[in-house]
Amino acid sequence: MKSKAAIGVYADTAGKKLEAYAKNSAPWTDRTGLGRKTIEGGNQWEGDKCHVYVAGNMDYSPYLELCNDKKHATLKPSVDKLSPEILKGMGNLLGK
Template sequence: MSKLGGITEDRLKRNMAALYILGNRLGKDMERHAKTSAPWTDRTGSARGGIQGGAEKTTRGATIVLAHSQQHGAFLELGTGLYGPIGAPYDIVPTLSSALFWDGANHPVTSVRRHPGMEARPILKPTAERHKHAIKRSVQQLFGGN
């Protein structure tokens, strides 16, 4: 049993394991909050259901993770078109057929030109901001700090 800066190797391993367990619990708490507080209206439920929280082991202990597993999660977080990172309207064209159709449309259309996009409806960053003080307190408690 060697010592690393006054801490035994065994104690360091236990601390890292405890940090991962704590991070995973906090990540799951954030996942629950994000899923129940997401500001968008569900159509299929895949974006809300695709929010994943937990922890990943690292060489320094753990990293808390909160992410979308669905590709369109990025559009909800960042917005699209004029409201998104590109800041410009875009064209919507069919990729699997020759026309587009949606409920309420008068007829199929070949494209939607210069669509302005949609505003961002973020939940990941607001959830992380809301939980950052609780995360800090939990880590301090784990290691006996104030």
């Protein structure tokens, strides 16, 4: 039970780190600011599996990520940049 709690805390911290990085590195120019403001990161448990996530929460978020040759993407680049560090930290937490 202690390890599940520790994993949850670490995963939530990792999700918030992804959120902050995605918000700060978003390559677009804000018009309303909602695209950046509604980016959210965290963790979610599914049975014994803990998922770390970062998500855009506007109707147009998929377009920012996938259209125009992905030049406005921020979520996937954030995951690509931080996942090695996050996985290394999780390995240290689990003693691997």
